[in-house]
Amino acid sequence: MNQIKRLCCCAFPVLAAFAIPAMAQNVSTSVDAKLAILEASSKAAQSAGDNAWMLVCAALVLMMTGPGLALFYGGLVRPKNVLSTMMHSFILMAVVTVLWAVYGYSLAFGQGNPFVGGLQYLFLNGVGNAPNTDYAATIPQQTFMIYQLMFAIITPALISGAFAERMKFSAMLLFTVLWTTVVYFPMAHMVWGKGGLLNAFLGGSIPCFDFAGGTVVHITSGVSALVCALYLGKRLGFPREPMKPHNLVISVIGACLLWVGWFGFNAGSALAASGLATSAFVATHFGAAAATLGWTLAEWWRMGKPSILGAISGCVAGLVAITPASGFVRPFPAMLIGFSAGIFCFFMVTAVKSKFGYDDTLDAFGVHGAGGTLGALLTGVFATNAINEGLKDASGKLLPLGLVDGNAAQVGNQFIGVLISWALAIVGTLVILKIVDMLVGVRASKEDEIEGLDLSMHGEEAYNLES
Amino acid sequence: MNQIKRLCCCAFPVLAAFAIPAMAQNVSTSVDAKLAILEASSKAAQSAGDNAWMLVCAALVLMMTGPGLALFYGGLVRPKNVLSTMMHSFILMAVVTVLWAVYGYSLAFGQGNPFVGGLQYLFLNGVGNAPNTDYAATIPQQTFMIYQLMFAIITPALISGAFAERMKFSAMLLFTVLWTTVVYFPMAHMVWGKGGLLNAFLGGSIPCFDFAGGTVVHITSGVSALVCALYLGKRLGFPREPMKPHNLVISVIGACLLWVGWFGFNAGSALAASGLATSAFVATHFGAAAATLGWTLAEWWRMGKPSILGAISGCVAGLVAITPASGFVRPFPAMLIGFSAGIFCFFMVTAVKSKFGYDDTLDAFGVHGAGGTLGALLTGVFATNAINEGLKDASGKLLPLGLVDGNAAQVGNQFIGVLISWALAIVGTLVILKIVDMLVGVRASKEDEIEGLDLSMHGEEAYNLES
């Protein structure tokens, strides 16, 4: 709130620049000194732009969870469960934050082995204003840390779509704490951490491309969701009783905020306000738009009417599928990925789910699991060094990225990445569910489920519109 | 997600800067080389700041359509039509995006004749990370492209206020595709495209000022809305039956998000995070605030009570009217424009509409048509080179802009701009409506209208608050 406060790293060189004449003594040193100061001030200016962008992106990604996802999911359940569903998202904004500060960031981005990070950043030790040049050279490491935290928050929140309306709150808490620790942090390390097994850019042995979280975020959450849905079993009365979305208006708000926030998710993953951020922004928007049309047209054709629930489901499916690809593909391939994700997820959610008869309450698997898998694979097809100059050979020549660049092997790499994330999600989730079930029991009692989780778990009702 | 990804244009010079000492060989080349590197890194830093700003603005403008406008409009209709009304906004986020990618951007901003752009950017050919210096020298052209897309999305969405609750969904789709192509793209080119007929800064023969879309966005949409309202006729039962807003709470959310998003719309139109952006931001906020008071006071005086529907309508009216002026006027004239727009639109919506008896469901004309026209004209009065230094004579002297600068002729120029946009909107919309009516029929059947468009067009209901 006053000029002195901002005299931290960035501002100093700028102000210093004005002081040059006063301190200049002879021409040559003066020039060198001036150059050094200019260098520093230019670096500070770069950091200001990039830091501004990344802080905004961190805010946007938090907004995806709350209110975005909370509304998207909350609108789709019955009125007696809306608060409990929103609480799943909201409480994770608090819980995962604490985990992250204590050990999560370290497990994900600390120097460790190919599978999990080390403990050097425990309690955020050493995570300050200096950039972590391994990951983002122009922003404070704290910015990188808080930005990545927002991803760790939304991922377990996505799973909650599968067990909504029937899981005990205490079990949900325990489950997500364990899951985030055992599945998310290691997976994030493998794909994005330095030396991670699948990190194509920082020394991974299986070079897998995942720009903003197709495997780390969407496959892990979507596949774990399926496991949860199968383990918990169907909601009472499913599918006989009507379980219509109770408030599609708030689901539409949620989907729109997801769309807007996703720019922070994908374009922010460039970790700078660079041209690559713009590319990812454009790909994200085009993917979402095309997927919206894909689902809508498929539904119009198969069901006779295009619903807004279909349109918003499609946009989310597209956002999911474009996520791993967003910083690697041109605009029109982005549309293609989105469009096919819209159609593919529509069939997963309608035909496939009803065929197998599992009760994935809010289609966390059908959208995130299916869309994430499709997107991860198609990233191997459409990734191009015309967009992402991240891989070069020794002579500095750009290496081909995906199939379209002539690197057919990448599809295989992507496939392995997909397999590993499926496997980790399935095994991890099953084991954790067993443990949680033994400790506190995962499923709400029949009475609690009939009364609704809002009352039985939280002692409150969402709407009191009378009187 | 890793440091290499960001090694695109912007980051390179920064990192390079650190490498200077190593490559320096003799003093003089060293200084020149250093200067060149610093120049590049300074340029990159500038781009980071501006690109960060413009990407955020693009996200904000998308947020205006969804959820902003979708909620603002959705809350004002009856509960049986809320989803169909929100769908009008939402589906355009998808449809216009595809049009824009295929030919829209090219028609609007390609090099063409004074009326419409050429085809060089078809399929976004050549639209990459290099800036388009005609429009915005410090950001990737892709950023400019995606930012402008968000304007193309919201404009047809605004029209939907006029035909809400009674237009067929298929007709709405066809109408907006044609309208965007025939009315919006050419109008955007005329006012903002290089060489456009009305472009005061880039060689237009009729120098018209429209900072962020008074003519291009609000007059075209508002006047077209009136034509739609007249062509479609009144809703069944209008005005006999009560058709009260079904949920003013969500309309208030929508209005607030419009207000917040409008900063991206107006201040973003500076195309950089410059002082001009700040000026436009301030004018926007002051205009909205004054208009809120204008409408509220007028309503309090005429109707006896100040309603929140009045307050939010006023704020939107003010935002509309300040749009063309926002980058040209000082703060207090901005308030004056807002205040008069608040009062003027209040009378349009109450006295004038009921006098003529047309059924402009959500007052798209009364607010956007009327407010946009007023704002465009007053821009000619209050535009000043103390705020906008865009026009200079050969010797570099600032030219007077509006009447307050002594350039009375500008009011005439603005008037011509207004006339042209009215004319294009009326003729274009009428022709398109005729065509759409012949092809698929514009109006929903009586049964569908009574049942509500949510069920009849989309097969779903917004609220299922029971059980």
Next chain:
Amino acid sequence: MNQIKRLCCCAFPVLAAFAIPAMAQNVSTSVDAKLAILEASSKAAQSAGDNAWMLVCAALVLMMTGPGLALFYGGLVRPKNVLSTMMHSFILMAVVTVLWAVYGYSLAFGQGNPFVGGLQYLFLNGVGNAPNTDYAATIPQQTFMIYQLMFAIITPALISGAFAERMKFSAMLLFTVLWTTVVYFPMAHMVWGKGGLLNAFLGGSIPCFDFAGGTVVHITSGVSALVCALYLGKRLGFPREPMKPHNLVISVIGACLLWVGWFGFNAGSALAASGLATSAFVATHFGAAAATLGWTLAEWWRMGKPSILGAISGCVAGLVAITPASGFVRPFPAMLIGFSAGIFCFFMVTAVKSKFGYDDTLDAFGVHGAGGTLGALLTGVFATNAINEGLKDASGKLLPLGLVDGNAAQVGNQFIGVLISWALAIVGTLVILKIVDMLVGVRASKEDEIEGLDLSMHGEEAYNLES
């Protein structure tokens, strides 16, 4: 909308930089000239980054009031008062803006005496694109002005939580105009204005730390809220009749938007996209998360069930308490502050309020008054120069800030700051209420209160879900 518009201060140097070779005549002048140009362009780039950030923060803080606070509060009242409650927030977005433009900014940030600013900025005279180096050296003063305005808007809006559901609208308007003038502007000057009594960084005689408004915003509003609650008396039927929150879903939306917007509030108070902004961002998020857990656990333990209303109340309490500390403390102390605020405010709102029996409708005192006081005091404990380098001795050595730095006296300074803000709030509010009561009467009539303020004050109803 075109490249010329942006030729304002920032862009010029950048473009000029490209022109260097053309104008170079001899080596040495050339180098000096180039250096000067580079200096200017580097400064411009810095400004772009910081200005981008601060404009976004201004938008975020406006979003906190509308729709954030409007929803948070609106959801907690009965359905017959939701619009009037939202109107309290919304109309202040307009009213305070006008006050600010006319004299508010000047009274708060003009050069004056230790208690109130002077009149030099009346009608924003002289507030333009040049930075006000007293406050923020790298952004236009207009940016600083509009950012600070958003604080002036939300502060009186917070008070409205105390008198919701029973105050006359005209009285509310008059009250807030007077309150903002007599309490807020002077308090802002004392703490943040140059030469303000409590300004630790700009020559205040009692050096008090308040990074983003613990005293200025939360204590003044929270304590004034208590005075209002006591003066107006209880709502009819309180506490006998049930007055349950009518729509917790919108309160959750509001709380989430407050959380997201608060990044603009706290991190923006660094007035640059600096490392300090990042620190404040991190502290804000961690404080909110820990407070969410604090309240939730306390409620789970005392009431048997953890409610989402508790969780969102906790997050707001944490955001309040971390506000004064956000730019001064490390992450884990931030968590500690948040956690204790969550528990403390829980007891204030449950045990203390019911003990004393006052009717603070929406707990504006229990959350903002109590949380703000706690936060202001703990800032004196945990403030450290490892985070904020704002205070140096003559030799440039960093001075210790809080108790943890070894400066125990700071707790005393904070205590004085707290006392002064309590005193000003109590006296100012009482006097103003008396005056308003004499002029228009503060309390709605019994009939109006029973009918609901939406109908009686504004002539409209929030929900018309039938038909």
Next chain:
Amino acid sequence: MKKIEAVIQPHKLDQVKEALKAIGVDGMTISEVRGHGRQKGHKEVYRGMEYDVDLLPKVKLELVIPDNRLDEITRTLVAAARTGKIGDGKVFVYDVADAIRIRNDDTGEAAL
């Protein structure tokens, strides 16, 4: 006294109210109900889950009236509520044992 209970189409409410007002019938109580009968409902599909909605929105009017106006009032009501399509609804008539005006203890027909 008789009680008339009419279940009608929601969009006919205004017309029925007008028609009753026109013949001097003012007192009535209205509620939102959902009806099931011969009228076919519709299908709603949410992400592939199909629901047959056979409870359709109706409005229920309750009027307590003096015996001697029964015929006139039912006729007026039926005429105003009719569209001729299935789903128009029903009128049921019941006997009323007593009526009291809360405000002032008027009883019987005087209370209506």
Next chain:
Amino acid sequence: MKKIEAVIQPHKLDQVKEALKAIGVDGMTISEVRGHGRQKGHKEVYRGMEYDVDLLPKVKLELVIPDNRLDEITRTLVAAARTGKIGDGKVFVYDVADAIRIRNDDTGEAAL
């Protein structure tokens, strides 16, 4: 058995419930209704469109009671619901042919 149907002001519901509880009447069913009668409604204006709102929110109580408590209960109810202003509402009394408790097939007054 008799059925008491009372249409009252919504803000009186709590007091009525208390009063009835005090005399040992527990079983009742409540619904939100809208009423039309002598009480004047209000005008709502939305962007210049004026609507006369003459259907005002009321609460309907339904109590089925043994014949012998009719008087006592109506008197208690009326007393608790009265404000003395127009719009206080009405009490209607009907005969009940039978009552069954779903839980255990109790019938008649035993079912109440």
Next chain:
Amino acid sequence: MKKIEAVIQPHKLDQVKEALKAIGVDGMTISEVRGHGRQKGHKEVYRGMEYDVDLLPKVKLELVIPDNRLDEITRTLVAAARTGKIGDGKVFVYDVADAIRIRNDDTGEAAL
């Protein structure tokens, strides 16, 4: 003709509807009500303010039926609605004086 008024648990509505459909009863009108009785409510606490919620959500079914089907229908309904727990609700039976089908003026049992 008789009117059956049944107050049941909301989550039993579907089963009751099915059971009635199975014996050929189609016409019915349903509304959301809140009930008070022996069933204990619950406590809700909002920021320390405790409210006893003793009005619980119920669904009211109204069926007008020919006299001769009264027994069969009530039995079916009661069987389908029963859980055996307190709060299952009640069935009340009333006499109906007349019925009219709005669509075509059918009266009496023909109108059902």
